Amino acid sequence: MTHLAIVKALLHGNFRRLLEIPTSALFTQSHLRLVLSKHSAMQQSWSIHPTLPSSCHTKAWWKRYRIRAALGDSGPWHIPPPLAAAQLPRTPAPHTPTPTPHSHRAVGSCDPGVSATSAHSAGLQSAYTSLGRAEGDAGSKRRQLHELSKIMAATEKHNSVEPGISKLQFVPFTSALDAGFWHELTQKKLNEYRLDESPKVIKGYYYNGDPVGLPARLTLEFSAFDVNAVTPAHCCPAIGTLYNTNTFESFKSCDKKLLLEKAANEIWEAIKSGTALENPMLLNKFMLLTFADLKKYHFYYWFCYPALCFTDGIPVVQQPVPLGERFSPSQIQALQKAYDELCQKEGVTALPCFLIKYHNNSVLMSLLKNWNEFFQDPGEKVTIGVYDPGNFAQYPGWPLRNILVLAAQRWGSHLHSVEVLCFRDRTMQGVRDVTHSIIFEIKLSQLALSPDCPKAVGWEKNQKGGMGPRMVNLSECMDPKRLAESSVDLNLKLMCWRLVPTLDLEKVVSAKCLLLGAGTLGCSVARTLMGWGVRKITFVDNANISYSNPVRQPLYEFEDCLSGGKPKALAAADRLQKIFPGVNAEGFNMSIPMPGHPVNFSKVTMEQAQKDVAQLEQLIDAHDIVFLLMDTRESRWLPAVIAASKRKLVINAALGFDTFVVMRHGLKKPKQQEPGDSCSSSITSSADLLGSSLFSNIPGYKLGCYFCNDVVAPGDSTRDRTLDQQCTVSRPGLAMIAGALAVELMVSVLQHPEGGYAVASSSDDRMNEPPTSLGLVPHQIRGFLSRFDNVLPVSLAFDKCTACSPKVLDQYEHEGFNFLAKVFNSSHSFLEDLTGLTLLHQETQAAEIWDMSDDETV
Ligand SMILES: [Zn+2]
Numbered sequence: 035m036t037h038l039a040i041v042k043a044l045l046h047g048n049f050r051r052l053l054e055i056p057t058s059a060l061f062t063q064s065h066l067r068l069v070l071s072k073h074s075a076m077q078q079s080w081s082i083h084p085t086l087p088s089s090c091h092t093k094a095w096w097k098r099y100r101i102r103a104a105l106g107d108s109g110p111w112h113i114p115p116p117l118a119a120a121q122l123p124r125t126p127a128p129h130t131p132t133p134t135p136h137s138h139r140a141v142g143s144c145d146p147g148v149s150a151t152s153a154h155s156a157g158l159q160s161a162y163t164s165l166g167r168a169e170g171d172a173g174s175k176r177r178q179l180h181e182l183s184k185i186m187a188a189t190e191k192h193n194s195v196e197p198g199i200s201k202l203q204f205v206p207f208t209s210a211l212d213a214g215f216w217h218e219l220t221q222k223k224l225n226e227y228r229l230d231e232s233p234k235v236i237k238g239y240y241y242n243g244d245p246v247g248l249p250a251r252l253t254l255e256f257s258a259f260d261v262n263a264v265t266p267a268h269c270c271p272a273i274g275t276l277y278n279t280n281t282f283e284s285f286k287s288c289d290k291k292l293l294l295e296k297a298a299n300e301i302w303e304a305i306k307s308g309t310a311l312e313n314p315m316l317l318n319k320f321m322l323l324t325f326a327d328l329k330k331y332h333f334y335y336w337f338c339y340p341a342l343c344f345t346d347g348i349p350v351v352q353q354p355v356p357l358g359e360r361f362s363p364s365q366i367q368a369l370q371k372a373y374d375e376l377c378q379k380e381g382v383t384a385l386p387c388f389l390i391k392y393h394n395n396s397v398l399m400s401l402l403k404n405w406n407e408f409f410q411d412p413g414e415k416v417t418i419g420v421y422d423p424g425n426f427a428q429y430p431g432w433p434l435r436n437i438l439v440l441a442a443q444r445w446g447s448h449l450h451s452v453e454v455l456c457f458r459d460r461t462m463q464g465v466r467d468v469t470h471s472i473i474f475e476i477k478l479s480q481l482a483l484s485p486d487c488p489k490a491v492g493w494e495k496n497q498k499g500g501m502g503p504r505m506v507n508l509s510e511c512m513d514p515k516r517l518a519e520s521s522v523d524l525n526l527k528l529m530c531w532r533l534v535p536t537l538d539l540e541k542v543v544s545a546k547c548l549l550l551g552a553g554t555l556g557c558s559v560a561r562t563l564m565g566w567g568v569r570k571i572t573f574v575d576n577a578n579i580s581y582s583n584p585v586r587q588p589l590y591e592f593e594d595c596l597s598g599g600k601p602k603a604l605a606a607a608d609r610l611q612k613i614f615p616g617v618n619a620e621g622f623n624m625s626i627p628m629p630g631h632p633v634n635f636s637k638v639t640m641e642q643a644q645k646d647v648a649q650l651e652q653l654i655d656a657h658d659i660v661f662l663l664m665d666t667r668e669s670r671w672l673p674a675v676i677a678a679s680k681r682k683l684v685i686n687a688a689l690g691f692d693t694f695v696v697m698r699h700g701l702k703k704p705k706q707q708e709p710g711d712s713c714s715s716s717i718t719s720s721a722d723l724l725g726s727s728l729f730s731n732i733p734g735y736k737l738g739c740y741f742c743n744d745v746v747a748p749g750d751s752t753r754d755r756t757l758d759q760q761c762t763v764s765r766p767g768l769a770m771i772a773g774a775l776a777v778e779l780m781v782s783v784l785q786h787p788e789g790g791y792a793v794a795s796s797s798d799d800r801m802n803e804p805p806t807s808l809g810l811v812p813h814q815i816r817g818f819l820s821r822f823d824n825v826l827p828v829s830l831a832f833d834k835c836t837a838c839s840p841k842v843l844d845q846y847e848h849e850g851f852n853f854l855a856k857v858f859n860s861s862h863s864f865l866e867d868l869t870g871l872t873l874l875h876q877e878t879q880a881a882e883i884w885d886m887s888d889d890e891t892v
Pocket residue numbers: 738739740741742831832835836837838839
């Protein structure tokens with residue numbers, strides 16, 4: 035599952051798929067923000083606490099999260115619930131201003147037009163704000179939660195001091211904008227709105243089943259732009275208006291007071307005309323003012339939930355009490371049943387408001403529009419139910435405000451008092467609970483007499499608790515390059531999660547790979563390395579791309595062949611960067627000097643050869659693994675010598691027509707372990723031989739190289755050859771097979787605890803317990819495409835090898851370029867003389883003569 039798939043799973047509420055996400059550190063804060071912003075939707079299946087600490091992206095946390103989620107656990111997560119008033123310490127918190135009495139204004143009133151709000155509401159608001167976001171550290175969050183509880187405690191105290199005359203206060207909404215919302219806004223802005231600033235209709239929703247301690251959130255997600263989109267089950271929809279400005283200036287200079295007045299007037303008109311009675315959704319309006327900086331993925335926004343105000347507040351006749359304290363379980367059950375039946379009748383899963391009549395164990399419910407028929411008896415007790423997103427035992431949520439204004443406007447003149455049920459309906463551990471709903475009685479003022487629109491409040495405060503916009507930086511989630519990176523990583527992590535739990539990906543991803551040759555093999559190796567998440571890939575090649583290349587070499591296209599062709603190494607590096615910008619790819623357009631290809635034509639050619647050697651030495655130094663992917667035998671010689679001397683892992687791949695060999699060169703032991711004299715090395719080898727027979731249990735440092743099996747030194751193989759012999763003409767699939775095997779061999783070697791020193795697995799080991807989580811670590815893979823067969827031979831290092839024998843390495847290490855120049859400029863007899871191959875040839879020939887003479891005697 036990729037990052038995108040996670041986002042999709044979250045956006046579509048597909049929580050089953052979330053359970054498939056690996057326990058990985060890659061699952062970062064930005065994912066979690068998505069999880070959190072989906073919080074309310076999650077509540078329906080299993081809930082999490084949205085105020086997760088930053089440590090929650092650890093493996094342990096995510097593991098617990100998955101397990102609990104799988105068990106269907108919906109209890110509050112991780113953070114202790116806010117302390118009850120009685121449990122609060124009495125010492126004032128350092129940054130909390132002393133609460134001041136604040137009764138007639140709403141709790142945390144969001145009103146820019148009216149005078150500055152009190153410290154009380156500012157503190158509360160800031161606490162809310164931080165609650166609504168998974169930002170900052172756990173400590174500060176807990177502290178703020180703490181402060182919030184203190185403020186609430188102080189308010190309760192104040193209320194109890196002056197009973198009877200307290201005024202109703204409301205918990206404001208907190209905006210919860212999903213990353214998916216911003217993503218969709220970006221798409222709309224780019225493809226549809228462009229410079230159009232006209233208001234757009236959008237849709238949000240709120241939920242009444244949150245655990246204690248959560249702010250009342252109004253959530254907007256990717257579906258907000260589709261007004262006909264289905265509202266999540268058990269959530270209440272809210273219709274809003276989006277004002278997206280083209281510039282930051284117009285965002286700042288927008289007349290917020292005017293916007294609020296306009297929205298308030300619309301609500302007021304809906305109340306007066308009666309349309310709000312038919313459709314109570316008209317009371318749940320909101321506005322969103324935005325500016326999207328799409329270059330930086332910074333989004334500025336300001337939310338507003340217009341609420342009409344009673345000039346003198348709303349006197350509380352009877353303080354709020356939990357439903358569970360007022361009614362018996364059977365009465366509560368009857369209430370629940372009546373609510374469910376009304377929902378069912380209306381074909382919805384949530385009702386924003388409803389009318390209630392109860393008597394003993396019977397509860398009747400009806401819609402707001404049926405008021406006159408429902409409450410026929412003038413002396414009857416009037417109870418209004420409201421779907422309440424709030425969580426506080428003492429305060430109703432914001433949506434009640436406009437409902438009360440409507441009730442006052444229409445029936446206030448003949449109502450002495452109204453009972454309000456703030457319906458809160460949560461399911462915890464599979465058990466539905468509405469007992470924490472609150473019920474209270476208020477007195478409705480004579481609003482009906484005034485024809486003018488009442489004053490309205492509603493702009494949301496920012497994170498600092500002041501009147502100002504908020505900003506969200508989504509560069510991490512929205513930048514496609516980063517998205518690609520985390521997707522690649524996530525894909526690999528999936529392997530570790532179930533299939534190969536012990537896979538050490540870091541060893542693979544951090545491997546710096548040098549690819550000598552950017553032809554058919556080089557292209558296939560590079561692509562497979564990218565698949566493994568390798569981030570450092572360097573090409574060396576001296577050829578240009580020709581017209582025959584693109585069909586077999588997957589990093590090139592026809593365009594690359596035009597006007598002489600681009601240099602392969604550079605074009606390959608460019609293409610890798612295009613395929614995946616997260617890769618660090620480089621190309622070096624240079625030749626590798628070869629034995630039997632003289633460089634002593636002039637001073638210039640000598641200097642060039644010296645430069646090339648120095649460059650190659652430096653490149654091999656700077657990488658961990660050297661891939662030999664050239665198309666001639668002799669071009670592999672120099673890098674094989676340098677890499678053997680520098681103790682770098684070499685992976686070699688070579689093609690025939692329908693055969694290939696992929697091998698790792700033996701990795702010599704570090705130099706300090708061999709003091710240089712042959713005596714000590716013979717001691718170690720005799721000890722090693724105890725556990726190894728000729729072709730089994732051969733440790734990596736005793737394995738041969740590409741040249742070890744040869745009794746002829748490399749020379750100019752292109753001389754005296756026809757065209758089909760000069761170029762590697764092979765079956766087209768062969769390079770991809772061999773290239774892929776070369777990388778897989780590298781990965782297997784890296785997974786072995788001893789790396790390049792790993793004992794070579796042979797074909798005989800196929801039935802044995804594999805040495806790594808990925809299986810065998812062979813020395814060679816020889817493939818025969820005609821038989822669709824691979825074998826895994828193992829061969830020892832040859833003490834007369836022209837590339838890795840101690841004689842050659844000593845000469846190279848002591849004489850450097852002078853020695854190399856001799857090799858380049860001489861025929862192969864030079865190396866053969868040096869290593870003793872010449873002598874061996876003579877002995878062999880002598881032996882053959884003896885054999886033949888034996889035959890003749892028979
Ligand atoms: Zn060798």
